Amino acid sequence: MLDKTTEELLGIVSDWSGKFNGAYNIRSNGQCAGRQSSENILLENKEDNPGLVVKIKPGTKGETVYIPACVTKGGINDLVYNDFFVGEGADVTIVAGCGVHTDDGHDVRHHGIHRFILDKGARVLYKEKHIGTGAGGGAKHIDPVTEVIQGEDSYLEMDTIQIGGVDRTFRKTTGTLGKGAQLVIKERIMTEGTQTANTDFAVELNGEDSSVDIVSRSVAKGQSYQEYHSKISGNARCKGHSECDAILADKGRVNAAPELFAGDLDAELIHEAAIGKIAGEQIIKLQTLGLSEEEAEAKIIEGFLRG
Amino acid sequence: MLSIKDLSWSLGSGEEILKNISLELPEGKLTVITGPNGGGKTSLAKLIAGLEKPDSGEISLDGENITDWDITRRSKAGIGYAFQQPVRFKGLNVRDLMELAAQRSLSEREICEILGKVGLCANEYLDRTIDASLSGGEAKRIEIASVLAKKDAKVLVFDEPEAGIDLWSFSSLIDAFERLKATENKSLLIISHQERILEISDYIVVIADGNVTKAGTREEILGGLFGEEKAERCPLGKDKEDNKNA
Ligand SMILES: Nc1ncnc2c1ncn2[C@@H]1O[C@H](COP(=O)(O)OP(=O)(O)OP(=O)(O)O)[C@@H](O)[C@H]1O
Numbered sequence A: 001m002l003d004k005t006t007e008e009l010l011g012i013v014s015d016w017s018g019k020f021n022g023a024y025n026i027r028s029n030g031q032c033a034g035r036q037s038s039e040n041i042l043l044e045n046k047e048d049n050p051g052l053v054v055k056i057k058p059g060t061k062g063e064t065v066y067i068p069a070c071v072t073k074g075g076i077n078d079l080v081y082n083d084f085f086v087g088e089g090a091d092v093t094i095v096a097g098c099g100v101h102t103d104d105g106h107d108v109r110h111h112g113i114h115r116f117i118l119d120k121g122a123r124v125l126y127k128e129k130h131i132g133t134g135a136g137g138g139a140k141h142i143d144p145v146t147e148v149i150q151g152e153d154s155y156l157e158m159d160t161i162q163i164g165g166v167d168r169t170f171r172k173t174t175g176t177l178g179k180g181a182q183l184v185i186k187e188r189i190m191t192e193g194t195q196t197a198n199t200d201f202a203v204e205l206n207g208e209d210s211s212v213d214i215v216s217r218s219v220a221k222g223q224s225y226q227e228y229h230s231k232i233s234g235n236a237r238c239k240g241h242s243e244c245d246a247i248l249a250d251k252g253r254v255n256a257a258p259e260l261f262a263g264d265l266d267a268e269l270i271h272e273a274a275i276g277k278i279a280g281e282q283i284i285k286l287q288t289l290g291l292s293e294e295e296a297e298a299k300i301i302e303g304f305l306r307g
Numbered sequence B: 001m002l003s004i005k006d007l008s009w010s011l012g013s014g015e016e017i018l019k020n021i022s023l024e025l026p027e028g029k030l031t032v033i034t035g036p037n038g039g040g041k042t043s044l045a046k047l048i049a050g051l052e053k054p055d056s057g058e059i060s061l062d063g064e065n066i067t068d069w070d071i072t073r074r075s076k077a078g079i080g081y082a083f084q085q086p087v088r089f090k091g092l093n094v095r096d097l098m099e100l101a102a103q104r105s106l107s108e109r110e111i112c113e114i115l116g117k118v119g120l121c122a123n124e125y126l127d128r129t130i131d132a133s134l135s136g137g138e139a140k141r142i143e144i145a146s147v148l149a150k151k152d153a154k155v156l157v158f159d160e161p162e163a164g165i166d167l168w169s170f171s172s173l174i175d176a177f178e179r180l181k182a183t184e185n186k187s188l189l190i191i192s193h194q195e196r197i198l199e200i201s202d203y204i205v206v207i208a209d210g211n212v213t214k215a216g217t218r219e220e221i222l223g224g225l226f227g228e229e230k231a232e233r234c235p236l237g238k239d240k241e242d243n244k245n246a
């Protein structure tokens, strides 16, 4: 049985509605709280460490696997290693949300280390939502480490969002791409109060015609602080693009440090970064439609983080 | 009815942009403001919508003095303003903007109806983000549509709605303006240099150098603008001096 807090968090981070359709594993306070494999997607315990090995058979099409994790008690530091092996030509969706909750003065942390190994022509949509909830003085930490190894002509789209309530986050994402592989990353992070978020990308474009597109959107409100660092290394004929777009409110601060390395004459690498407060004219336009200044700001931020 | 009395506005530098402007926008009537670039037309629109505050003078809506009201309050009271330069948003899409304007959720059919008035087909645009990817004409038409979608509109100000809009969309827009005025009894103020819009107006006000230099019914003013002046400027083969001497 799942407790109410866990069910609520699951609903927010992984479209849980009392059940999942397809393969899943629910991790709650460091324990497995339910698991199901499907004919094509196999979930097993990892032997050396806490966590899962998820094997997706070659040619699996249109299936979704859910692997949400929740930590709902202060004092828990949940470390988990999940490996995904995606077979040749498979085309699947992986939903991995994480919710952390504490009502007491103790810190709570989820530290998920995910490894994706995509075989030739595999396609994966990876969706990840993070949230922190609960009152009390304990700090809520979510520290995801994602390692991606992409084979020939594979495609991975990572769609990640930190909705709010997470006091500290360190996100580290690394990718190694083979011939014709494509990696698309859409990251959105909202911080407020005294929260801090640190995100770091390192992608090696090793195969001919590989490409990466990183778009990171962040909103730093209150006294919060965010740091963005990306390094794209073009080691072959390839295309790399990264974009960091940040909105500041109140006393929010952002440090964006993009890095590009071209190790091949035919590497085409671009970085764009924009940091600033919401353009005044956007707020004014919404005020002329009847919104207050605060409502206008909230709508603009909501749209920015959704887009 | 919206009334403006002796409105003056100057820049922080002291430069006077609007000088003692007075005019009235009756219900069910379309007033066009025209005049040379830089004359102060957009500035007046901004004062009406509350984007700027006058140095002196008074704006009232249905007899109530609204000069000190902020933008939001004026909007809620029924004042709408379609910007000359459409605003771009990184995250809001067309549906969002229309629903914010209408202050409720809208069905696809309702949005389609609104966008149709500016010649846009809803299906293609519903989910388009209102960012730099829209063409100039598309952004302009969406800006106008957001004001057509506005909840409880009483007084609607459109700042050069013709700018960048193709002939076909423009015809739909003219129909929409006529309906707003005749069927829905709104007060319309359109800033324009376009003959078609002048032709459907009831009143015309010419603003130049911060002053109302001419004001009257369409018949009174158009006679002057396109009658005598046109004859004077186009002497059919003769130059102006010849024409005057003739
Ligand atoms: N914020 C501002 N800062 C500096 N100058 C301004 C500002 N607002 C208006 N002006 C000046 O005031 C004058 C009137 O501008 P306004 O935009 O009202 O003209 P307009 O009649 O709408 O012109 P157009 O036909 O080109 O749209 C112009 O000379 C303009 O440069």
Ligand SMILES: [Mg+2]
Pocket: B041, B042, B043, B084, B159
């Ligand atoms: Mg203007």
